Amino acid sequence: xxxxxxxxxxxxxxxxxxxxxxxxxxxxxxxxxxxxxxxxxxxxxxxxxxxxxxxxxxxxxxxxxxxxxxxxxxxxxxxxxxxxxxxxxxxxxxxxxxxxxxxxxxxxxxxxxxxxxxxxxxxxxxxxxxxxxxxxxxxxxxxxxxxxxxxxxxxxxxxxxxxxxxxxxxxxxxxxxxxxxxxxxxxxxxxxxxxxxxxxxxxxxxxxxxxxxxxxxxxxxxxxxxxxxxxxxxxxxxxxxxxxxxxxxxxxxxxxxxxxxxxxxxxxxxxxxxxxxxxxxxxxxxxxxxxxxxxxxxxxxxxxxxxxxxxxxxxxxxxxxxxxxxxxxxxxxxxxxxxxxxxxxxxxxxxxxxxxxxxxxxxxxxxxxxxxxxxxxxxxxxxxxxxxxxxxxxxxxxxxxxxxxxxxxxxxxxxxxxxxxxxxxxxxxxxxxxxxxxxxxxxxxxxxxxxxxxxxxxxxxxxxxxxxxxxxxxxxxxxxxxxxxx
Ligand code: BG6
Numbered sequence: 001x002x003x004x005x006x007x008x009x010x011x012x013x014x015x016x017x018x019x020x021x022x023x024x025x026x027x028x029x030x031x032x033x034x035x036x037x038x039x040x041x042x043x044x045x046x047x048x049x050x051x052x053x054x055x056x057x058x059x060x061x062x063x064x065x066x067x068x069x070x071x072x073x074x075x076x077x078x079x080x081x082x083x084x085x086x087x088x089x090x091x092x093x094x095x096x097x098x099x100x101x102x103x104x105x106x107x108x109x110x111x112x113x114x115x116x117x118x119x120x121x122x123x124x125x126x127x128x129x130x131x132x133x134x135x136x137x138x139x140x141x142x143x144x145x146x147x148x149x150x151x152x153x154x155x156x157x158x159x160x161x162x163x164x165x166x167x168x169x170x171x172x173x174x175x176x177x178x179x180x181x182x183x184x185x186x187x188x189x190x191x192x193x194x195x196x197x198x199x200x201x202x203x204x205x206x207x208x209x210x211x212x213x214x215x216x217x218x219x220x221x222x223x224x225x226x227x228x229x230x231x232x233x234x235x236x237x238x239x240x241x242x243x244x245x246x247x248x249x250x251x252x253x254x255x256x257x258x259x260x261x262x263x264x265x266x267x268x269x270x271x272x273x274x275x276x277x278x279x280x281x282x283x284x285x286x287x288x289x290x291x292x293x294x295x296x297x298x299x300x301x302x303x304x305x306x307x308x309x310x311x312x313x314x315x316x317x318x319x320x321x322x323x324x325x326x327x328x329x330x331x332x333x334x335x336x337x338x339x340x341x342x343x344x345x346x347x348x349x350x351x352x353x354x355x356x357x358x359x360x361x362x363x364x365x366x367x368x369x370x371x372x373x374x375x376x377x378x379x380x381x382x383x384x385x386x387x388x389x390x391x392x393x394x395x396x397x398x399x400x401x402x403x404x405x406x407x408x409x410x411x412x413x414x415x416x417x418x419x420x421x422x423x424x425x426x427x428x429x430x431x432x433x434x435x436x437x438x439x440x441x442x443x444x445x446x447x448x449x450x451x452x453x454x455x456x457x458x459x460x461x462x463x464x465x466x467x468x469x470x471x472x473x474x475x476x477x478x479x480x481x482x483x484x485x486x
Contacts, residue, residue, distance in 0.1 A: 002116045002145065002422060005038035005109050007100055009139075011131055012122035013043030013082065014057060017151065021182070022122050023058045025414035030079075031072040034419055038107055043082045044096060054082035087123075088130040093138035100139065115144030118421060125153050129167045136171040149178045149421055152243055153234060154430075157446055158439040165432050174432055178421050183244035184428035185413030185420075187401075188371040192251040193265075195369070195377065202367075203256075205351070207326045212364070213479035214252060214332045215348040216245050223289060223297065223339040223463060224314065228305035235312040235449065236336050242442045245334045246273075247430075248347060248371070253322055253332065262427035266434055273437035275324040279445045283478075286449065287315035287459045287468040289339040296463035299339070311458055313449065314338045315467055319478045320441065331478035335471070339463045345371040350480060354382075363394040364481055375410065376400040 008026065010018050029035050043054055055077050064070055083099050085092030104115055119135050121128065132148065140146050150168070155161025168177060183189050196202050205211070218240055224231040231239065254272040257264040288311075290298035299305070299314050315337035322332065351365040359382070366380040378398040385391040401408065420428055430438075448454045459468040476482065 001424060002036050003114055004036045005107065005114050006036050006116045006118060006422065007040045007042060007104065008118045008120060009042045009044055009096070009100070010120045010122060011044050011087075012124075013054070014045040014047045014049070015122055018043070018122040019057060019061050021412075021414045022120060022418075024062050025412055025418050027062050027073070027076050028412060028415045029419060030076050031069060034415075034422075036422065038109070039079060040103055040107060041080045042096075042100065042103070043080065044085060046084060046086060048084045049082065051082055055080060087127040087134065090134070090138060093134040097139045112141065112143035115141040116146075117141055117144060118147045118149065120149040120418075122151060125155075125164075128164065132168055132171050146172075147176050147178060147421055147424075148172050149180060149418075151180050153238065154179060154435055155439070156234065156238060158436065158443045161435060161439050165435065169432065175426070177429075177432075178417075178426065179430040179435065180417055181243050181247050181428075181430050182413045182417065183247050183371075184430075185415075185417040186371055187410045187416075188369055188375045188377070189248055189251065190416070190428070191377070192248070192369065193260075196252075197256055208328055208330050210351050211330055211349055212352045212481075213330060213350050214249070215350070215475065215480055216248050216252075216332065216334050217344065217346055217348070218245055218334075218336040219340040219342055219344045220338050221340060221343050221464070223299060224302055224304075225297075226302070226304050228299075228302040231314075231338075232305055232307060232310050232312050235446075236314050236316050236338065237318070237442060237446060237449075240336050241316060241318065241334050242438060243430075245336060246438050246441070249320065249332050249334065252347060252349070253327060255326070260427070262425055265427050266431045270431070270434050270437055272322060272324070273434060273441070275322045275327075276441050277321050277323060278441055278443070279318050279320060281445065281448055281456060283319040283321075284445055284456075285317040285459070285468065285470055285474045286313040286456060287337065287461050287470075288312070289314050289337075289463050290460045292462040292464050294464070296339070298463065311449070311452075311456075313458060315340075315461060317467075317471055317474050318445075333475055333478050333480065335467070335475075337461075337467050340461075341464055341466050343373060347371070348480075359392040362392055363483075374400065374402055376402075 010022055012018055026041060058080060059073060062073065064073060083096055085096055109115060121131060123131060128150065155164050196206065250269045250272055254268040257268045288299050291301060300308055300310060317333060317335045320332045320334065347369040349367040353364060354362050362382055363380065368378050370376040376399060378396045380394055380396045382392045383395050385393045417428060449456055459470050461468040472482065
């Protein structure tokens with residue numbers, strides 16, 4: 001429905017996100033022929049730079065795999081233009097609009113219907129509203145298609161998120177807004193619905209009768225080095241849990257949508273989110289990393305951190321409960337931390353013990369969805385020890401993508417999501433009511449953490465460790481049998 005023509009305006013084109021994610025993704029789509037044939041990309045930012053400097057920046061993070069890529073990069077450069085301007089001045093926006101108009105004419109897009117514009121805001125939240133206003137007033141083309149792509153943070157609690165939502169909602173229709181949560185573009189996250197709803201045996205064992213606990217884990221092996229300024233304002237819960245991990249939880253827990261239509265999917269997500277109780281202080285374990293023996297710095301040692309007595313958690317384990325017929329009493333434990341021993345994001349669905357205990361040492365079934373690295377799905381199950389023994393052993397049914405799909409290059413999450421924007425598919429974007437429901441779950445806990453009078457306990461863990469020692473006890477308390485882990 002874009003009629004083969006679109007102009008993608010990357011706002012914040014000289015920023016980190018644009019360089020690391022947006023442009024490499026646009027190039028990936030371009031080289032594989034997924035951008036409409038008549039596409040132009042306009043980078044917009046405050047920095048003054050020549051077209052050449054801009055192109056250098058744009059290509060800095062693009063990895064070329066072969067000579068063909070080199071040639072494609074040249075073509076890609078030809079569809080890119082840069083324009084500098086302010087975020088809060090009408091005349092800057094008018095100039096941008098003039099540039100777009102002239103460029104559209106050159107590309108023979110004279111008819112208003114062909115003026116399709118995607119505005120990608122790779123911007124800090126402080127300028128979200130002025131930019132959206134500037135665009136709406138001066139760069140929006142009422143007769144064409146206008147889409148606004150927004151990146152988190154969407155506020156810092158229910159109230160601020162609602163304020164931002166109201167301000168954006170006054171300017172753009174909900175159907176034209178695409179709130180990115182890049183976890184929704186990851187291959188294994190996109191796979192959750194297929195796994196659940198295309199396999200009859202999962203469909204029938206997917207509830208409190210069979211499942212004991214669900215663990216969703218995010219581990220990063222590096223600290224906030226150099227990003228302490230941003231991070232300290234947000235903390236690990238706002239940074240990855242209220243959004244990325246909660247989205248994964250939602251896909252695991254929601255009911256079957258009536259179809260794969262984006263609104264049907266998002267309706268179900270909202271419903272299940274509304275059944276989740278706000279997290280209680282007792283169901284939270286908060287931690288912060290400290291230096292280790294090898295001399296890796298602690299969180300408070302980071303030069304970019306202003307508050308040297310910061311209580312901001314860099315680690316959290318939170319138990320969430322869904323009060324509905326399917327899930328009552330099943331803890332969903334979200335765990336996330338910076339500066340841990342490894343990079344790993346995965347979901348572990350641990351089933352109940354087999355009743356009757358016919359065999360000794362029967363381990364629990366456990367379905368593991370490894371989101372990264374090395375995407376895989378495996379089910380731990382019990383089988384006879386091969387040979388003359390009758391002993392039961394634990395083994396697994398394993399679908400490892402790197403073994404099974406050897407020729408497959410898994411696209412980056414951003415490629416998948418930008419393509420969805422072009423195709424007008426909202427399934428993997430966060431709807432306004434979904435955002436509100438998700439903040440409600442976290443806001444009371446976040447306010448308690450932010451309130452110095454409440455002094456919530458904060459445990460420490462050394463840089464590069466598995467997390468705070470208290471974690472084992474915490475996950476056992478919420479039903480996870482650790483002897484099962486391999
Ligand atoms: C971002 C967070 O949203 O997600 C970062 O702000 C985090 O702190 C990142 O590192 C993780 O994304 P990925 O795709 O690298 O797992």
